[in-house]
Amino acid sequence: MGSAGDILAPRFVGRDREAATLREALARSEPVVLLIEGEAGIGKTRLVQEVLRSDPRTRLLVSCPPYSQPFTLAAVVDALRAAVDDVRRLSLSPLTGALRPVFPEWTGHLPPSPEPLDDSAAARHRLFRALAELIDAVGVSLLVVEDAQWADPATIDLLLYLQTRPVAKLSLLITCRTPDLARLRLVPGTIRIRLDGLTVGETATLVSSMLAEPPVSEAFAGFLRAGTDGVPLALEETVRLMHARADLTRRDGAWVRRHLDQIMVPARIRDGVLERLAHLDGPARAVVRAAAVVGEPVTVDGLVAITGLARELAYDGVTSALGVQLLEERGAGVAFRHALVRQAVYGEIPAHERRVAHRTAGELLEASDPDRFAQLAEHFRAARDLPRWRRYAEQAADAALAAGDETTAVGYLFDLAVGAGLNGAELARISAKITYSAVVGEDRYEALIGCLRRALDACGSEPSEVRGALRFQLARALGNSGDFAQSRRELELAVPDLAHDRTTSMRAMLMLGLPHGMRWPVARHLGWLRRARSLADLDDPAEGTRFLVDHTVGLLGLGEPSGWRQLRLVPDAVTDPRQRDDLARGNINLSDAAMLWGRHRVARRMLDRAAALAEGRGYVRIMDLIRLNRLRLDWHIGAWDGLADRAAELAGNQDIPANTRVEALLVALWLDHAAGRELTRLDEAVRGVWQFAPTSLTAEVAALSALAPLTAGSPDEAVRITDPALEVIRTKQLWLWATELVPVRVAALVAAGRHDEASELTAAFARGIPARHARSSEAAVATCAAFVAEGNGDLERAGTAFLDAARAWNRLPRPYAGLLMRERAARCALAAGRTEAALAQLADVFDRLAAMDARFDATRVLHVLTEYGVKRSRPWWGGRKGYGDQLSPRELEVVRLVAEGRSNREVAEALFRSPHTVSSQLSSALRKLGLSSRHEIPAAAREAGLL
Structure with missing residues (x-):
């Protein structure tokens, strides 16, 4: 029996097939794009190193550090800076003058800066072209990007540009963690290599290689594999920890654990890292901790400055850390072998020591490279140096905005707003820079709203202008979080204090003109829209676009036909980036209004336009809203294939505010109703639409809720359920919201024998909608009239009315509603004795409902057909009808x-x-x-x- 000797570096194990695939792809004459994906520690970097060890081509290694706020293009810039000894030796065109802002140290050697561009997207494209030219000039034929999950959005866009440029001669090799693949956009034909954990046999080989080759026991290898999932880094760290604990021994010629049944393999790599750290002496631990604070390759001089150690002690500490493989040499300095190792060390540094080290690191960087705003902001934030954090974080945000990277900018701005101790005026100014199109996550809204409220409570002595600005920003945050009622209340209070700011006053009035959020009558909202018009400066292109879009949305949302005439003045496309963002957001809102009016083709056109305007902007929220509206539109027009999955995915997306997420939930519930499934989440939808204030969804959820008792023969209960929503519509006098609600309520009133009430409600609905414009409301009125006629026993008239309603729904198109009306018409014909024609119509309705997977309705129709002896086989509900034995x-x-x-x-x-x-x-x-x-x-x- 013997103990373990020195631990060796692990052999390259279990990746022969993946390595062969990489080598074969890189040997091709044409450029390739390769993606290596897998979880942290799975061996992506080791695979790249092994394959490229014998590859002769010139390559550029871009390593993306795990900064809490990744900064724009820094990883690529740093890699190029390190690769270019003397930029004057390169033959560069005037285009590369665009690189001056990102390579300030080369300013004297680059061509003059080109003319500035107002369009941030165009500026970014020019910068990408210049970076591509520099990469080509260096002679790089293979770009290696490691840890792309940490890359900023601009770097992700640069990778896509490098893949798709017409004269691309550059191959790309990218590594990325599997859960973050959605951020990458890759060209068709990308070769993807997925790395999984090692098998038990491969685990045994790897561990044996670390223990000077004697084999490990089968039980030991299985134990290690089970505890680490075969992740090579976890295996390596676990073996090192066991070695440090003297927990390895040889028995019968094989390596085993000393107490296999008693000592568990650590659940996390952190335990192994910290155990090894504890075995270092004080200076070595100080060096490792300082490197963890810096978070990127650092020289010994930098470590000396941060730790305060004598140079000799610092060198000894680095040597010790290299010896236990906590650090590795990287260029002229040292860095952690893996981000997980750095995180484990960083997490155990005492808070006071961490703050002092960050301050020192920040001051060193400030003296040597003051333009690295993102890193400086991170250091001074951790040091709790608020003045310098505020300065550098805002500069980092402004730089990101200038590069068109609003997503990164918003991260800095939110952090400043909620954590930097800003006064009221500063908070209002910072909040005004936030682009809500780039905001995701309800927690962010909650934090900002709380911060703005506290600032308002504390600004009693501040000038009215500050109060007005804070209230307006609070209203923006509340509105974007879905709390429209509170948003409108703050806006009304803010308007008197915004008299000095005509543009902001106009924006506040436009928001007050939108119909959702309050139980105000339509006339009150229209009054605010008129006041906004009086302040609008239509000669200013940017302001004019914003006004036209928002004013038109307000008019259409209030049921005003004049909105359709004004829509003709809204441009299809613009060049100014601010106008483009307003127009993208506006087209989404206009698609909402178009669906409300039953103009589904217009809605489709608006959504296509919004998607084109938002393309490349990186606005996750904008794209989510487009997906939501496409979802609702597809429900209406009967494009149901795959719709349930899309609805479930969006309804579960916690980055979408709850009030918006409920739209997807409602589509899912309508599909469940049509399929005859239990509406298990209906209560959640009801709570969601009533949580803040009424919207058009309030009436739609009430209609869906009333269908179950109506179908079950409890019409009075159905009427009761629809009462609150109908009261909202009557109060607002906004009958455009009643399209889904009133037909269900009229059917319930008829079923309850309350015919006069049904007739009166139908008449009020008809009077309240804008004639010849609101096509969905007109179809709903026709449906109500048919129910009333049926309730009065006039089957001929009812049958004709149901067919008229079916034609009205189909013109939109809304085929599901049309089929239900055709079913009712056929039932009237059956009752009137026209059996043959009625059954033929019911058979066609059944086929179409079955094809849509509307099982509940199709089954109901099938029962009638069966009762009359018409043969129709029930479809196999396990899959789509029509594919037979062929794959769908x-x-x-x-x-x-x-x-x-x-x-x-x-x-x-x-x-x-x-x-x-x-x-x-x-x-x-x-x-x-x-x-x-x-x-x-x-x-x-x-x-x-x-x-």
């Missing part, structure tokens, strides 16, 4: 991804579906292909030509 398009997508070796969860992530849906589609595909196991899919798919 969605099943084919699943088969292709499974053939690549992906798990159900990975397929679900790639296709934005739930794992349950993917499982069902895979089961269906296996049945159709005659297979018994997913493992048979690759060969069978190739044989069938599916790949």
